[in-house]
Amino acid sequence: MTILITGGAGYIGSHCCVTFLEAGHDVVVVDNFSNSSPESLNRVASITGRKIAFEEADIRDRTALERILKTHQCSGVIHFAGLKAVGESTEIPLEYYANNVTGTLELLAAMNACDVRQLIFSSSATVYGEPQFLPLTEDHPLSATNPYGRTKLMIEDILRDLAASDPRWRFGILRYFNPVGAHKSGLIGEDPRGIPNNLMPFVSQVASGRRDQLSVFGNDYDTRDGTGVRDYIHVVDLVEGHLRAHEALAALTDETNSFTVNLGTGTGYSVLEMVKAFERASNQKIPYEIAPRRAGDVAEVYADTKAAEAKLNWSAERGLEDMCSDTWNWACKNPKGYEASDG
Numbered sequence: 001m002t003i004l005i006t007g008g009a010g011y012i013g014s015h016c017c018v019t020f021l022e023a024g025h026d027v028v029v030v031d032n033f034s035n036s037s038p039e040s041l042n043r044v045a046s047i048t049g050r051k052i053a054f055e056e057a058d059i060r061d062r063t064a065l066e067r068i069l070k071t072h073q074c075s076g077v078i079h080f081a082g083l084k085a086v087g088e089s090t091e092i093p094l095e096y097y098a099n100n101v102t103g104t105l106e107l108l109a110a111m112n113a114c115d116v117r118q119l120i121f122s123s124s125a126t127v128y129g130e131p132q133f134l135p136l137t138e139d140h141p142l143s144a145t146n147p148y149g150r151t152k153l154m155i156e157d158i159l160r161d162l163a164a165s166d167p168r169w170r171f172g173i174l175r176y177f178n179p180v181g182a183h184k185s186g187l188i189g190e191d192p193r194g195i196p197n198n199l200m201p202f203v204s205q206v207a208s209g210r211r212d213q214l215s216v217f218g219n220d221y222d223t224r225d226g227t228g229v230r231d232y233i234h235v236v237d238l239v240e241g242h243l244r245a246h247e248a249l250a251a252l253t254d255e256t257n258s259f260t261v262n263l264g265t266g267t268g269y270s271v272l273e274m275v276k277a278f279e280r281a282s283n284q285k286i287p288y289e290i291a292p293r294r295a296g297d298v299a300e301v302y303a304d305t306k307a308a309e310a311k312l313n314w315s316a317e318r319g320l321e322d323m324c325s326d327t328w329n330w331a332c333k334n335p336k337g338y339e340a341s342d343g
């Protein structure tokens with residue numbers, strides 16, 4: 001049986017393909033390449049030595065999804081496809097609701113029609129809104145402050161409603177903290193288009209000389225050095241969490257047919273700690289200036305990891321050093337990301 005990976009050509013999806021292929025699973029990727037390149041899948045094939053099936057399609061195309069689910073005899077879905085930039089979501093909210101919410105509804109309808117009722121969903125710690133206590137446990141109140149976050153919250157609600165309506169469904173909702181790093185080989189990694197929004201790709205581009213300096217968004221937060229603290233998790237740890245989640249889905253019952261867990265390390269690092277760690281890993285100086293706070297940012301976010309340990313028998317293994325050195329290795333080997341190989 002084959003697992004359908006939506007958004008499998010993207011940053012997290014491509015790493016997930018490697019982990020699942022290496023664990024002996026068959027996978028088929030559906031991606032419209034709106035934020036990725038087919039080259040990432042060639043690289044997945046190089047790493048694993050396995051040919052990878054992929055179908056260029058939009059997840060809003062229910063007919064295409066039904067055909068793919070049937071043709072490849074899929075037994076379950078890992079659902080990464082969607083748009084993910086918080087700032088952009090405030091500018092083009094309809095695109096976010098269409099890709100993320102409508103896309104998920106079409107996917108679920110196609111799955112239902114094909115009797116495939118097992119799905120792992122990429123949610124985000126953004127659904128916790130402004131933390132009321134730390135570490136964030138899965139029962140922390142949920143809220144969203146931007147259209148991107150609202151799409152994640154809406155999709156979670158849709159999955160909970162569907163799980164309650166029909167015991168045949170099996171859902172694993174995974175709330176990612178801050179995924180960073182790259183595969184050890186340096187063949188796949190994060191390849192943002194344009195100016196990176198996220199800290200790690202920006203720092204990496206400063207280290208490699210593509211950008212002059214980092215703007216540190218605020219140094220007057222109530223944190224140990226005044227800069228924002230986040231729970232960074234190595235992308236390979238993150239996708240190994242998906243493998244454990246896939247196994248855990250098989251143990252669910254009609255009575256308890258879904259779970260929701262955080263995927264984080266439980267440890268927070270500040271922006272300046274990340275900069276220092278990246279300087280050590282890359283042996284490069286990272287110039288920075290202190291800039292005003294970024295709208296919508298919170299001081300500190302980190303996960304409670306007990307549910308993941310108990311329900312998935314999983315915890316993150318890779319530390320900050322690996323996160324930085326693997327990002328740097330990817331950046332050095334692919335100074336223009338996948339672009340140079342796109343032909």
Ligand code: NAD
Nearest residue numbers: 007010011012031032033034035036058059081082122124
């Ligand atoms: P990404 O943009 O690299 O990957 C998403 C993939 O989905 C891309 O390959 C894109 O081309 C594809 N896609 C987008 N819309 C599509 C559509 N309508 N039909 C088919 N394919 C489509 O992003 P990522 O960082 O790998 O994130 C994967 C998932 O994890 C997303 O759902 C994201 O919201 C979620 N997530 C990411 C982070 C993060 O910081 N990277 C954190 C929390 C949650």
Ligand code: WQD
Nearest residue numbers: 086124126197198199200202215216217228229230271297
């Ligand atoms: C981390 C820290 C910034 C860039 C976002 C989404 C979240 C999730 C992960 C998808 C913060 C600071 C950043 C820069 C900086 N994505 N920073 N200068 O904001 O925690 O989370 O990505 O679900 O939903 O909101 O991640 O990497 O943007 O920022 O000082 O140029 O780095 O202020 O403290 P964030 P990030």
